[in-house]
Amino acid sequence: MKRFLRKPLMLGVFLPAVALTLGAFSYQPLHSDLKLPIQALPDSELESPESLSRVDVRVPDFTYTIQRGDTLSTIFDMLDVGQAAMYQVLESDVSILALDTLKPGDQLSFWLYEGQLDQLELRFSPAHQVVFSRAGEETFEYSEVRVEGEWKEEVVAGDINGSFYVSAKRAGLTASEIQKVSALLQDKLNFRRDLRAGDSFQVVRAKQYIEGEATGNTRLEGLRILNRSRELTAFNFEGQYFDLNGDSLARAFMRYPTKGRYRLSSRFNPFRKHPVTGRVRPHNGTDFATPIGTPILATGDGVVTRVTKHPYAGLYIVIEHGQKYKTRFLHLSKALVSKGQTVSRGQKIALSGNSGRSTGAHLHYELHINGRPVDAMKAAIPVAEGVNQADRLAFDSLRDRLLAQMNKQGQG
Ligand SMILES: [Zn+2]
Known part of the structure; x- marks a missing residue:
């Protein structure tokens, strides 16, 4: 692997101690007595065979599990990897914006070469990793690893008693899943006014597993809300949601994110x-x-x-x-x-x-x-149409399969 000569880095040009807030947690200064769960490894393990790809088989020099309140700055300081390297990684991150999604429990692995950061891996779950590898004196490149794994379905069902949020939370949906349900049905249902005690809901949720380990990723495959005499439904067909009749639940996408046109x-x-x-x-x-x-x-x-x-x-x-x-x-x-x-x-x-x-x-x-x-200017963007005629049979059988699961749970 090619190595690079390194010039003295001009620390003065970097912004003063930027505090990046990690995940959904607000920034809190770290206590000086924070114990570092850094797993330093014996030197003998560092020289393993050279990897063939950028997915590194070398043992990392440090592994660190993110704690609540950590910031990227403080982690780089604790590991003595240097703020300059952090900014070089951040510069590469602008193309992927992965660092901002770190949350407590995620793992960072650092590979050093002659005291300098050579590679950094963010491990979000067994299904998703992002690797920043040194590509030059002052630059890093990133690569992303996603593993599809296995998705297992389950039904989450409940009755409305209080708000939809409270009822769905009680039944076992997460806050972000509840937001997704609200977004899907926002045109059809006023969640604050329309729901009554005695209304009910069923959600078919798929959970991702890799080698038997839950990754924490979930997907809404289908949902139904029985609102008095109304039935509101959504079915995930090839990544887009349709109702019982196969009509799209989302409005068509706009090509441009502005009202006027700009160069x-x-x-x-x-x-x-x-x-x-x-x-x-x-x-x-x-x-x-x-x-x-x-x-x-x-x-x-x-x-x-x-x-x-x-x-x-x-x-x-x-x-x-x-x-x-x-x-x-x-x-x-x-x-x-x-x-x-x-x-x-x-x-x-x-x-x-x-x-x-x-x-x-x-x-x-x-x-x-x-x-x-x-390419947002060329990609096929969602159009507010129904399921294609050619996909109709596939959609119907998916819908019926999901409805059968909901019926099993929903009658109780
Ligand atoms: Zn740009």
Whole structure:
């Protein structure tokens, strides 16, 4: 493996102690007496055979499990890996924005070479890892590992007694699953006013397992709410949700995240080369030359899953649209929504800006399908139609299978 000469790093140019808040937990300063569950390994184990791929078979030098209140800064300090390396990793992270999703219990593994950080792995679950590998004196590249594993279905059912949130929580749905249910049926049901005691619900939830271990990832496969004489349903067919009749539950996506049209200043390009290093630095979004303060619109119905500041991406928002689609909006000046909020297509969610590392005022807009960034200007975006005629039989049999599961649980 090629190694790089390292110049003395100019620490002075880096921002002072940036506190990145991890996961959903607000930042709290670390106590000085914090015990570090760092597993230092004997030197003899460090020299294992060279790996063939970037998924490293070498034993890491340190492994650290994230605790509540940790920040990336303090972890890098504790491990004495250096803030400069942290900023280099963060610079690479702007293309994937994985560091902001770290939460207590996730694991960081560090590989060092001659005292410098050579590789960092974020382990979110057995199903999902992101690896940052040194690609030059001051640059890292990332790779992402996703394992599909096995999904097992279960039914979560209950009666309405109090609010939908309280009733669903009692039955065993998580807060984020409840948000997804609300987002799916937002046009059909007023969750605050329409539900009555005695109404009931059934949700078919799939849980992901890898080699028998639950990863914590879940998927809503189907749901039904019996609201007096009404029946509200949603079925996940190939990543999109349809009702009993096969009509789409989501409105069509908008191609552009703004009301007016703005010059496209940089296109989606997975092979874009860094102008200085010449290395591939993917551009996972589309840039629009929006003046600071331009209203930014949600391109589809969904749930806000992140409103975060990143030293390079600036203030950014992530919205999940059902199971399959996700959008991201970077370099904003102001967020008009908060995490957990349900949004509908065309809703004003933010004002554009020039925050983070940006060469001028613009909006960087990303569309992800099944966890991978795609060209938002060219990708097939959801249209508000029903199930295709060609898929009709497959949809009907999926729907009937899910309904049968709900019926078993729902009659009690
Ligand atoms: Zn961009």
